[in-house]
Each structure stands twice: as structure tokens, then as C-alpha cells.
Amino acid sequence: MSYLAKNYNRKKIAFKYGKGSYLFSTNGKKYLDFCSGIAVTALGHSHPKLVKTINTQSKKLWHVSNAFQIPEGENLAKKLCQKTFADYVIFQNSGAEATEAAIKVARRYFYSIGKPNKTRILCIKNSFHGRTLATIFASGSKKMTEGFGYVGGFDHFDFGDHKSLKKKITKNTAAIMIETVLGEGGIKVIPDWCLKELRKICDKKKILLILDEVQSGVGRSGDFFAFEKSNVKPDIVPIAKGIGGGFPIGAVLMNKKVASGMTPGTHGSTFGGNPLAMAVGNTVMDIVSTKKFLNNVKKSSKYFFSKLNKLKEKYPSIIKEIRGKGLLIGIQLYKDQATFIKKLMENKLLTIRAAENVIRILPPLNVKKREIDIALKIISKVCNQLK
Numbered sequence: 001m002s003y004l005a006k007n008y009n010r011k012k013i014a015f016k017y018g019k020g021s022y023l024f025s026t027n028g029k030k031y032l033d034f035c036s037g038i039a040v041t042a043l044g045h046s047h048p049k050l051v052k053t054i055n056t057q058s059k060k061l062w063h064v065s066n067a068f069q070i071p072e073g074e075n076l077a078k079k080l081c082q083k084t085f086a087d088y089v090i091f092q093n094s095g096a097e098a099t100e101a102a103i104k105v106a107r108r109y110f111y112s113i114g115k116p117n118k119t120r121i122l123c124i125k126n127s128f129h130g131r132t133l134a135t136i137f138a139s140g141s142k143k144m145t146e147g148f149g150y151v152g153g154f155d156h157f158d159f160g161d162h163k164s165l166k167k168k169i170t171k172n173t174a175a176i177m178i179e180t181v182l183g184e185g186g187i188k189v190i191p192d193w194c195l196k197e198l199r200k201i202c203d204k205k206k207i208l209l210i211l212d213e214v215q216s217g218v219g220r221s222g223d224f225f226a227f228e229k230s231n232v233k234p235d236i237v238p239i240a241k242g243i244g245g246g247f248p249i250g251a252v253l254m255n256k257k258v259a260s261g262m263t264p265g266t267h268g269s270t271f272g273g274n275p276l277a278m279a280v281g282n283t284v285m286d287i288v289s290t291k292k293f294l295n296n297v298k299k300s301s302k303y304f305f306s307k308l309n310k311l312k313e314k315y316p317s318i319i320k321e322i323r324g325k326g327l328l329i330g331i332q333l334y335k336d337q338a339t340f341i342k343k344l345m346e347n348k349l350l351t352i353r354a355a356e357n358v359i360r361i362l363p364p365l366n367v368k369k370r371e372i373d374i375a376l377k378i379i380s381k382v383c384n385q386l387k
């Protein structure tokens, strides 16, 4: 009997420890972990530098209130701003908190410039921005909002429907918020030309652009941010997952203009930005933000994609499409993916589902070529079994 509420449909397996790209179960089996806690353990399990950081910092200081200066947080914020479009950062503890804070920043900006009615956020229908009350209504998914009352302030357009997007912008729209790559929604990449158009529309309508990089950010795409190649500068970017490498950290990055609304007392978090979390974030940042590391992610991605596309050619009745960017990869099947994922797991490869019959492949960003080869062999074997 479990005393945990039944809000998850958990697989009957538990893990004792993890090392690099591998997880070791309590019943003595070794799994290749290409789920990475859903794009969280970006450096794999028990990365020696992260273990050292957490050991060292835990002996010094875990937590102080944000009523005081926190040098570790100052340091991480500086690194994030120097690496990206951002001028300011607010730290949180999760992705949903970061996206919700992004919404607050957008609304508060318009309030601060005397436009308090500009509060509405325009999002893609059936996207994913988290599980708090506001973010489920931002996501616009019936399944996620059913039974949870109503939180207003969000409008929606269908993915790819640019006409409806333009129509849905009203005088009360504050921002467009989209995932640069729709993760839960089936690894759907927003093309660079589209991001450019979005920026143009936002500029024309004098509204803000929020790019949710909770899943696609922090190196996952092969660049630090998935929107980087488009040269588009968003106003606000929530991040989480990878930046903590497994330690809960969220953050909202913003430009100077919108940050002007966030005066003392407008937002806060007891835990957000505490010294222990920030120490870990600094170490992750130092590793993932280097050109060498990101080039390696690109190299692994290129190799993985080329091999997966070969598998698609070999099994055209099973694999419909290979999608994604960097090491945020989706294998879209013609049929429901549950059996396929189960068989991958029986063969000791862990993956996770996404919408549209997609199997999400999220290896650690420092995955080795030989580990990709093992995964490919298993995927090929399962294709062969199911053909």
C-alpha cells in the first residue's frame, strides 16, 4: 500500500543509484537513462563536479532569506545575463513557478507604465507551461484544466495557425507566450522564420514575447537557448530543469525594460535562489555554457539524428517522423507509443512519451557516442520486433 496520492501512474520500478547515463534499479538491473528525469539531469547522474559542489556548499550554508544578499545567486544571475539576452533574473524552484513568474513580469510591466488592462497572455492551444492553476490555463489543455475551476486571462491559437494568432491579439494582450520547442506537445520545433515573425508582430503591436525554455533551454538544443540561431531577442524567458542538473531550480530571465516593473514586494519565493541551489546552478552553468560543451551536444545530436533517420527509412511502417533539436528528440510513431516504450524499457532503455504518438529521447547532454549506439541498437531491435 502506498500513501502517495494517485496523481501519477508510476512504473513498477525504483532506482538505487545513478552514474553518468545509467540508472541502477533496486532489483539489480542497469538502465540506459535517456529520459534524464525529463530533461533535468543534463550532466547525467552523480557528476563529480556537482557532487563536489553540493558537498562543499552543504557544509557552508544551505539557506538564507532573500531579505539578505546572496552572493552565489548574484554570481549565477551575472553568468546567465552575460551569456544571454537578459539583463535581470529572478530565481524560483521549478518550471511552473518560472513560467508563472514570467506572466507576472509581463502584466506588471504594463501596469507600471499605466496600462493596467493589458493583462491577457496569448498561448498555443495544448502547449505545456506547468501545473500550477495559472499555468494549466495558460497551456489551454482540456485534460489538464478539467475539474480545476477557472483562471482567466489567457487566449489561445492553434499551433501553426498564424491567421488566428493575429486575430486573437486585442488591446488587452500583454504578451505572446510559447515554448520554443513544444516538449510535452510532441517535440514540435518552432522554426526560426516563425520566431522572427512573432518578434515582428510583438513589436508592431507593442506587446511582449515570452519564450518558455524550461525544457529546451540550458544547452538541450545544442545552443544555450533553442531560439538563439533565429537571432530573435525575447523579452522574458523562463528556465528550469537543466539549470539545476537535478537540483530544483527555476528562473525567469528578462530584459531591462520589463524588469522595471518588478519593484520590491512584487514577487518573491522563500526557497528561490538559496545558496545551496545557486552553488549547484553555478557549476552547471560553468560546464554547459562553454562553446566546447555545446559543440559536443551538436555533434551528438547530428549523429543521433542521422542514425534515427536511417532507422525511419528501414522501418517506414513504424516510424513516421524524427523530430526535434539538439538532444531534445522525438520519434513519432504511426501507432500509440506505449508498447514501444515498454519494450525499450524491457531492453533497458528508458525514454518518455509526448503527445502525438511521440517517444521523447532526452539523453544527458554529455552522453557518449557508444551510449547513443547502444540506444540505437535497442530502438532498432524493438522496431524489428513490432514490424
Ligand SMILES: Cc1ncc(COP(=O)(O)O)c(C=O)c1O
Pocket: 038, 094, 095, 096, 097, 099, 128, 129, 130, 131, 179, 183, 184, 212, 213, 214, 215, 216, 240, 241
Ligand atoms: C516547456 C515547459 N514549461 C514548464 C514546465 C513546468 O516545469 P515544472 O514541472 O518544473 O514545474 C515544463 C515541464 O515539463 C515544460 O516542459
